[in-house]
Amino acid sequence: MNFKDRGNKKWTSLFLVEHKKRLRELKLHEDDREKPILDEQEKEVINYRLQQALQNNLEVKIKYYDNKRFKKIAGRIEKVDINQKFIFVDNKKISNKNLLEVEIE
Secondary structure (H helix, E strand, O other): OOOOOOOOHHOOOOHHHHHHHHHHHHHHHHOOOOOOOOOOHHHHHHHHHHHHHHHHOOEEEEEEEEEEEEEEEEEEEEEOOOOOOOOOOOEEEEEEEHHEEEEEO
16 A cells, blocks of 8 residues: 655645644743743852953853743953943843843853
8 A cells, every 4th residue: 555645734634723823832832931930049140250251351151041042142342331221232132030040261
């Protein structure tokens, strides 16, 4: 017996509109992540490394949380806004609350 399997095509006629919509939503949010909670020691390490990088004009690699995703950026810290709690790296504005990891290169 020789037949060609058509994968999901054979099942799509059985799906309701609501099923297709829900499958699309699940696929869209598949990579969503929760923001991890940092303890005080991790926050102090991040703060110390930021200060060192800013004072000595060093390059950094920063891992941060943005829009339910983990993102990374590398570059030099251009500015720190203490009042609004933001840092600027390569024209990118990152909230201090969203910093997860800082590495000095």
